[in-house]
Amino acid sequence: MTLLSIENLTVSFDTPHGAAHAVRGIDLAVAPGEILGLVGESGSGKSALFLATLGLAGPRARVRGSALFDGTDLVGLSDRVLSRIRGRRVSMVFQDPASSLNPVMTIGRQLDEAIRLNRQNPGRPGSAAARDLLAEVGIPDPGRRLRSYPHELSGGQNQRVMIAMMLAGNPDLLIADEPNTALDVTVQAQILDLLKRISRARGMSIVLISHDLGVVAQICDTVAVMYAGRIVESGPVMDVFDAPRHPYTAGLMASRPGTAPAGRLMPIGGVVPSPFEQPAGCAFAPRCPRRRAACTAMPPTPVAGGHWWRCFNPVEAAAAA
Amino acid sequence: MHESRRSILEVCELSCRFRSRGLPFLSGSRDIGAVDGVSLTVGRGEIVGLVGESGCGKSTLAKAIVGLGPIEARAMRFDGTDILRPLDRRPRDLIRRIQYVFQDPLGALDPRRTVLYQVAEPLLIHRRTPDAERFARARTALRDVNLGEEIEAKYPHELSGGQRQRVVIARALVLEPDLLVCDEPVSALDVSIQAQVINLLRDLRDRLDLSILFISHDLAVVRHLCDRIAVMYLGRLCEVGPAEQVFGDPRHPYTKALTSAIPPSHPRLAKPPVRLPGEPPDPGDPPSGCRFHPRCGDREALCSRVVPTLEALGDGGRFAACHVAKRSTPAQC
Amino acid sequence: MLSFVLRKGLRAGLTVLLLATFTFFVLRTSGDPAVLLVGLEAGPEAVEAFRRRWGLDQPLWKQYAIYLQQLLSGDFGQSFVGNRPALEVVAERLPKTLWLMGVTAVVTLAIGIPLGVVAALRRDSWIDRLAIGVSVAGLSLPNFVVGVLLILLFGVALMLLPTTGSETAWHFILPVATMATGDAAVFARFARSAMLDVLNQPFMRTASAKGLDRRRAVMRHAVPNAAIPLVTVFGLYVGRIIVGAVITENVFAWPGVGSLLVLSVETRDLAVVQTIVILVGVTMVVTNITIDIAYRWLDPRTAEERTLG
Numbered sequence: 001m002t003l004l005s006i007e008n009l010t011v012s013f014d015t016p017h018g019a020a021h022a023v024r025g026i027d028l029a030v031a032p033g034e035i036l037g038l039v040g041e042s043g044s045g046k047s048a049l050f051l052a053t054l055g056l057a058g059p060r061a062r063v064r065g066s067a068l069f070d071g072t073d074l075v076g077l078s079d080r081v082l083s084r085i086r087g088r089r090v091s092m093v094f095q096d097p098a099s100s101l102n103p104v105m106t107i108g109r110q111l112d113e114a115i116r117l118n119r120q121n122p123g124r125p126g127s128a129a130a131r132d133l134l135a136e137v138g139i140p141d142p143g144r145r146l147r148s149y150p151h152e153l154s155g156g157q158n159q160r161v162m163i164a165m166m167l168a169g170n171p172d173l174l175i176a177d178e179p180n181t182a183l184d185v186t187v188q189a190q191i192l193d194l195l196k197r198i199s200r201a202r203g204m205s206i207v208l209i210s211h212d213l214g215v216v217a218q219i220c221d222t223v224a225v226m227y228a229g230r231i232v233e234s235g236p237v238m239d240v241f242d243a244p245r246h247p248y249t250a251g252l253m254a255s256r257p258g259t260a261p262a263g264r265l266m267p268i269g270g271v272v273p274s275p276f277e278q279p280a281g282c283a284f285a286p287r288c289p290r291r292r293a294a295c296t297a298m299p300p301t302p303v304a305g306g307h308w309w310r311c312f313n314p315v316e317a318a319a320a321a
Numbered sequence: 322m323h324e325s326r327r328s329i330l331e332v333c334e335l336s337c338r339f340r341s342r343g344l345p346f347l348s349g350s351r352d353i354g355a356v357d358g359v360s361l362t363v364g365r366g367e368i369v370g371l372v373g374e375s376g377c378g379k380s381t382l383a384k385a386i387v388g389l390g391p392i393e394a395r396a397m398r399f400d401g402t403d404i405l406r407p408l409d410r411r412p413r414d415l416i417r418r419i420q421y422v423f424q425d426p427l428g429a430l431d432p433r434r435t436v437l438y439q440v441a442e443p444l445l446i447h448r449r450t451p452d453a454e455r456f457a458r459a460r461t462a463l464r465d466v467n468l469g470e471e472i473e474a475k476y477p478h479e480l481s482g483g484q485r486q487r488v489v490i491a492r493a494l495v496l497e498p499d500l501l502v503c504d505e506p507v508s509a510l511d512v513s514i515q516a517q518v519i520n521l522l523r524d525l526r527d528r529l530d531l532s533i534l535f536i537s538h539d540l541a542v543v544r545h546l547c548d549r550i551a552v553m554y555l556g557r558l559c560e561v562g563p564a565e566q567v568f569g570d571p572r573h574p575y576t577k578a579l580t581s582a583i584p585p586s587h588p589r590l591a592k593p594p595v596r597l598p599g600e601p602p603d604p605g606d607p608p609s610g611c612r613f614h615p616r617c618g619d620r621e622a623l624c625s626r627v628v629p630t631l632e633a634l635g636d637g638g639r640f641a642a643c644h645v646a647k648r649s650t651p652a653q654c
Numbered sequence: 655m656l657s658f659v660l661r662k663g664l665r666a667g668l669t670v671l672l673l674a675t676f677t678f679f680v681l682r683t684s685g686d687p688a689v690l691l692v693g694l695e696a697g698p699e700a701v702e703a704f705r706r707r708w709g710l711d712q713p714l715w716k717q718y719a720i721y722l723q724q725l726l727s728g729d730f731g732q733s734f735v736g737n738r739p740a741l742e743v744v745a746e747r748l749p750k751t752l753w754l755m756g757v758t759a760v761v762t763l764a765i766g767i768p769l770g771v772v773a774a775l776r777r778d779s780w781i782d783r784l785a786i787g788v789s790v791a792g793l794s795l796p797n798f799v800v801g802v803l804l805i806l807l808f809g810v811a812l813m814l815l816p817t818t819g820s821e822t823a824w825h826f827i828l829p830v831a832t833m834a835t836g837d838a839a840v841f842a843r844f845a846r847s848a849m850l851d852v853l854n855q856p857f858m859r860t861a862s863a864k865g866l867d868r869r870r871a872v873m874r875h876a877v878p879n880a881a882i883p884l885v886t887v888f889g890l891y892v893g894r895i896i897v898g899a900v901i902t903e904n905v906f907a908w909p910g911v912g913s914l915l916v917l918s919v920e921t922r923d924l925a926v927v928q929t930i931v932i933l934v935g936v937t938m939v940v941t942n943i944t945i946d947i948a949y950r951w952l953d954p955r956t957a958e959e960r961t962l963g
Contacts, residue, residue, distance in 0.1 A: 041511040056862050080867050087865025094863075100856040102875050104882070104953055113874070117865040140599075149954045154600045165864055184374035184601075185538055189582035189594035211512060214541065214584025218591050237588045255516035257545030258586045265545070267516035271481050 003172055003205050004030040004090075009065035009075070010229075011045065011052040019062070020275040022048035024229035024283075026065075027301065030173065035199055035206045037216030037237070039252070040226035043272045046209050049226075050175045054090060055082040070172065088118045091166035095178040097158035101150040107134075107161050108146030111168065118169025133164040137194060156187035163194065170202075177209045192219050214258055217241060225249045228273050228283035235307025245307070245314040247290045282311070290315070329499055329532045330363040330386065335394035337381050355381040355604060357556040360631065363500065366530040368522070370547030370564065372540060372579070376604055378556040379536050383502050386534065387421045400499065417447050420493035424505035426485035430477040436463070437473040440492045447496060462495040463488075465529075466521055483514035487521060494525070500532045501525075507542060519546050540583045544568045549638075552576050555604060555612040558631055562639035572634055572646040574617045611644070619645045662946065666939040673935040674725060677928050678718055687922030691734055708734060721928075730932070731925030735918070740925035744911060744933065750820055751910030755899050757826055758833045762891075766838035767884070770845025774853060775872065785842055792839025797898050801832040801905040818907040829906045833898040837891060844887045848880040855879070882953050889945040896934055 011023035022045040030036050040046040051057040053067045053074050067074040069090065074082065086092070094100045102110055111130040119129075127146060134142030137160040150158055159179060166174060176195060180188035196219040199206050208220060216223050216237060223241075224234040225248065233246035244250040254266035270287035273279055282288070285295040294312045302308040337356040356378040363369045371379045385392045388408030397405045404415060423429045431439060441459035444450045450458055463472065466487040477485055486506060493501060503522070507515040523546060525531045537543050543550060543564070550567045552560040552575065560573040571577045581595040597616050602608055608615050614624040621644065629642040641647065688704045705711045709720065724731060730741040773785035808828060809817035816825050852858065853876055861871040903912030911930055918926040949956050 041513060051859075054863070056859050083862065083865055083867035086863055092863040094856055094859065096856055100860045102857045102861070102879070103955060104878055105875075113866075114864045151955050156600065162860070165860075169865065185540060185582045186374065186578050186594070186597050189584075190596065193593060193596075212584060213512075214586065217585045217588045220588075241587045241589075252512060255513045256541070257516075257519065258541035258583065265516035265520055267483075267520065268513035 001031060002029040003032045003034075003070060004028075005066075005068045006049075006053070007066045007068070009049065009053070009063065009067060011048050011057070012062045013048075013057075014060045014062065018276055021229055021278065022275060023052070024278075026226075026229075026231055028224060028231060028234075030205050030207060032172070032205055033199065033203045034222060035196065035208060035220045037220035037223040038207055038209045038226060039211065039213055039216055039223060041211055041272065043228075043275065044226040045229040046226045047177050050092065050177070050207065050209070054086055054092065054175070055079055056086075056092070087114060087166070087171070088169040089171055090173045090175065091169065091171040092175040092177065093159070093162050093166055093179045096182045097155055097162050098150060098182075100162055101158055103150055105149075106146065107148050107150065107153070111146070111161070111165055114165045114168035129168075130164075133167060134161070136167065136198070137161070137164045138190075139164070154187075155183050156191065159183060159187075159191055160194065163191075163198070167198065167202075171204065173205045173207065174199075175207045175209070178211070179208070180215065181211070188215075189218075195219065213241075213252060213256055225252070228279075229275075230283065230310070232284065232311070233307075233309040239307040243315075243317040245309040245317065246284075246311050247288050247313075247315060248284045249309075250315045251289075327365055328362040329365045329400050330361075330534070331396065331398045332359065332361045332382075332386065333394060333396040334358045334360055335382065335385060335392060335397060337378070337385050337390055337392050339391070355556055356385065357607075359553070359556075359558050361551055361558070361561070363532050363534055365499075365532055366526055367549065368526055368533040368535055368547045370543035370550045371534060371536045371553065372538065372543050372550060373553035374538060374579075374601060376555075376601060377553040378604070379553050380504055382553070383421070383504050383534065383536050387419055387502055388416070413447060417443075417449070417496045418499045420496060420498040420501050422486075422489055422493055422501060422503040422506050424508055426482065426489045426509070427477060429489050430485060432477055435474050435476060436468075436480070436488050440488065440495055443492060443496050449496070459491075459495055462491040465494055465525065466491045467517070481514065482510045483517045486510060486518050490518070490521065490525075494529075498531070500534065502534045502536075504536045505538070506535070508537065508539065515542065522546060540568075540579060544583075552579065555601060555607055557612055558640075558642060559613065560639075560641045560643075561631065562634075562641075563637065566637060566639060572639070572641045573613075573643045574619050574645075575613050576641075611642070621645065662943050666943060669939050670932065670935050674722075674928065674932055675718075677931045678721060679714075681922075681924050681927060682714060682717065685922055687734060687924060690922045708732070725932075730929040733918075733923055733926050735921055735923045735926070740923075740929040743926055744914065744929045747909065747911045747914045750908065751899055751903070751912060754820075754826070754829060754833075754903070754908060754910060755895050758830045758837075758898075759891075759895060761830055762834045762837045762841060762895075765834065766841025767845045769838070770842040770847075771849050771877070771880075773842065773846045774849030777850065782846075785846065789839035789842045792835045793843075795836065797832055797836060797901050798905055800835055801828070801902060804828050804832055805905070820908050820910075829902045829908055832902050832905070833895065837894060837898070840891070841884070841887065844884060845880065848883045849876060851883075852876045852879045878952070882949070885945055885948050885952065889941055892941045893938060896937070 006026055006028040009023060009026045010021070012019040012021045024045070026049060038046050048057060052061045052063045055077070063075050065075060069085070074085065108127060108130055111133060112127070115129050130146055131142045134145055139145055139157060139160050145153070153161065179195065180191045183191060192215060195206055195208070198204065208215065210216060220237050222235065223237050224231045225246065226232070227248050233240060233244065233249045240249065244253055248268070251266065251268040255268055257265060268287055273283050273286070280298070281296040282299050285291050288295065290313045292313050299310045299312050302310060335356060336358055339355055359382060361369070371382065373379045381390060384390045386397070388404070388406070388411055392405070394405055397403070399415065399419060402415065404411060408416065437456060437459055440462055441455045444455045444458060460470070460473070468484065468487055468491065472480065472484065477488070480488065507518050510518065519542060522533055522535070526533060535543065535547055547564045550562060550564045551558055552567070552573065554575050560567060560571065560576045567576060568580050571580050578595040578597045581592070585591045599616050602615065608625070610625040610627055611617070611629050614620045617624065623644050627644070629644050629647070631640045631642045632647055633640055634646065688701045688710060692700045692704045709717060721731070730739065732738065733740045733743045736743050769785050773782040776782055805817045805828065808815045815827050817828060819825055858871060858875060861875040862868070866874065899910065900912035900915055902908065903910045904916050907913065915927065915930045918930070
């Protein structure tokens with residue numbers, strides 16, 4: 001059973017220099033209640049994927065393929081129709097909480113707006129519902145906070161407010177785009193903890209977009225690793241962390257202090273391909289230590305399900321373990 | 322491992338205060354103690370990590386060492402020389418020997434100059450090298466940071482993030498400094514590229530016996546790179562010690578919370594982080610006694626009254642500023 | 655808040671005082687009204703009698719002291735020309751000018767701001783390019799050139815609209831068009847850049863993510879934020895519109911304070927000129943205070959900064 005099923009999705013942006021390809025064909029499924037970690041470095045297309053699918057990537061984004069959410073294809077829907085799905089069925093939390101909240105509106109008014117937009121029957125009067133939401137995300141003294149402006153709160157508290165606002169419509173899926181990157185270390189851990197708790201309590205699925213494998217290891221059930229607009233490896237976190245098979249995944253782990261074995265880090269040489277190019281074969285091949293002649297062709301998309309990777313010459317499971 | 326080495330930098334009870342200006346006549350101006358009585362040493366060839374969360378004063382401390390910003394201190398010595406004075410009153414040779422690397426490499430480079438020119442420029446300013454030799458020296462510095470000749474004629478925007486940061490480091494190295502103060506040098510970089518810079522810093526230490534003060538909020542990076550760690554909270558040091566020991570067996574409750582927040586290397590190692598109640602207080606109005614006590618799970622009556630000093634725990638070069646940790650350590654003679 | 659009002663009030667009073675002093679001395683030292691008004695051919699006795707009558711024979715510092723004393727008691731002095739209180743002369747002309755400025759301001763804002771907003775929302779479309787083109791043209795043409803061109807076109811060549819006087823609504827069209835073109839262009843430019851700035855802010859993405867469609871996201875979240883920088887522009891605009899009115903009233907023979915000012919300077923009607931200058935000064939000071947208050951009301955962040963200092 002899947003909640004969201006993305007098939008062969010591509011996203012490109014019209015620019016004066018031609019089309020910039022952010023997402024080059026992605027298949028991805030999110031199950032109900034699951035926390036999926038989408039990992040990639042800057043330019044991998046991990047944010048563009050969901051922003052474009054939800055119609056938040058601006059007028060220059062071109063989306064093709066399909067994204068079936070609970071039976072409805074989100075690709076090609078008008079802004080008006082999508083706006084009724086956003087907030088109610090699928091919500092999104094962003095990286096920088098301070099600038100993601102309207103600076104001239106109180107927290108209370110911003111929460112009320114989300115509640116009134118997304119609940120046919122608010123049940124309790126607006127401010128009480130807003131207080132409940134703030135309490136759920138662990139904000140002390142929520143009644144007083146409703147009258148505060150975002151600049152009066154810390155980054156961590158603003159991110160909690162943001163999460164509360166995105167929970168107002170009882171969504172089935174929350175897209176969290178680097179929700180803790182801009183925050184302090186101890187606060188980061190708390191926000192992750194909060195997301196996991198909410199997901200379990202509400203049975204809500206989360207897609208956690210991050211550049212940090214450690215964050216994925218902390219709370220995710222499954223992981224998908226993106227490189228240059230494609231998913232190169234995906235599977236249950238235990239399997240992928242035990243035995244990364246794609247050389248890029250293995251490279252990411254070897255270059256990260258903490259996941260890398262003690263001693264020297266192994267950086268990945270070379271640079272990410274330009275979004276204006278369309279490499280014929282595996283996009284990682286130019287940087288890949290395990291490159292072969294075959295890699296100039298596109299590795300086949302494996303049959304989805306379980307742990308899969310897209311590579312002609314994967315890292316041996318035993319060696320990786 | 323590095324205790325035997327002579328320290329190159331000694332900071333003794335350094336404080337930095339900023340005056341917050343109030344309205345005239347209506348409210349008095351108040352001092353914000355960004356750094357309060359911090360003592361720290363860096364040994365020759367040692368990499369010391371300075372960690373803490375935003376607003377704890379770690380960048381202010383770094384700038385004070387380089388000579389930027391207002392400071393008071395009992396003493397600050399570099400290789401035996403007093404450096405308790407601002408940058409413009411330090412001898413030129415001293416300025417050369419302490420170099421600073423910023424977080425944002427693109428902002429630290431001139432967009433309209435080539436890489437080679439920018440790396441050679443400090444030599445021109447410090448007039449250390451005859452003109453003929455200058456570019457040869459710059460090339461050597463670029464080689465030291467593993468950048469090839471093909472990069473020399475390029476402009477900053479043509480480089481990747483990791484290459485830029487290495488150019489910035491090369492520009493600091495060309496002056497043959499003894500101490501490199503790096504403020505979040507890898508935070509703006511992608512993981513796979515961070516590794517290049519981290520490896521580079523370590524190689525430079527090994528090869529050139531360079532001392533490094535490495536400031537970061539990324540604890541995994543600090544743990545990997547540094548020999549010793551100093552943990553700051555709200556302007557004060559709360560724990561100092563060898564990296565593996567501080568991370569493996571943190572003594573100060575704040576260090577415990579901080580280390581528990583490091584993302585795990587494997588999902589099997591994931592554990593819930595130590596929760597810190599509340600938010601870091603306003604540095605302009607710090608709590609009495611131990612500055613951490615309002616958020617501390619182990620606090621006692623004493624903690625809100627008496628400021629704990631940084632005291633040795635055992636003889637392993639470990640220090641903590643905590644009444645509780647001090648008592649739980651067996652007394653030494 | 656009290657200290658804020660107190661400080662602003664003190665500063666405003668000082669500004670007006672300095673302005674009054676400056677005008678007083680500049681006017682007294684730059685020409686002799688007695689000679690001008692009585693005429694050289696009238697003979698020295700007549701000139702001397704005029705001087706004595708209006709106190710112009712006193713030393714300058716004494717004239718100044720008397721002037722200040724009168725000013726503080728609300729007496730703006732007598733018009734030499736009309737031989738009645740200067741305030742009365744000015745007040746008579748004021749409604750015409752206020753009407754002209756009011757209608758112009760409404761037209762300027764009603765054209766400029768929506769044009770800028772639409773241009774920002776449809777960035778790089780034909781409407782955006784047109785708005786930029788029109789605003790460059792509007793900015794680069796001075797008021798009096800526009801005025802003369804409009805008179806030539808609509809008044810002289812086409813004979814569609816009246817070019818002098820203020821009797822009917824038709825009379826408004828050319829003067830208002832003269833003053834509004836350039837300033838509407840300024841507002842369009844500022845509104846466009848303020849909107850573009852706000853539309854790129856992450857909180858606009860949040861507004862969409864929580865379920866607002868684009869129209870409502872723009873109205874509820876972008877417009878209030880974009881209004882903040884426009885308030886500053888409006889403050890500067892009040893100064894511009896006063897200058898614009900003086901020029902335009904003279905071009906179109908509009909019987910308002912602007913044409914009175916030019917007339918009074920020509921005839922050295924000191925009290926009237928001073929009254930007008932003080933009136934303008936007070937207007938500017940009041941505008942500035944209003945804008946400060948509007949700022950604090952629109953943007954909670956500035957209120958915080960000011961109270962904390």
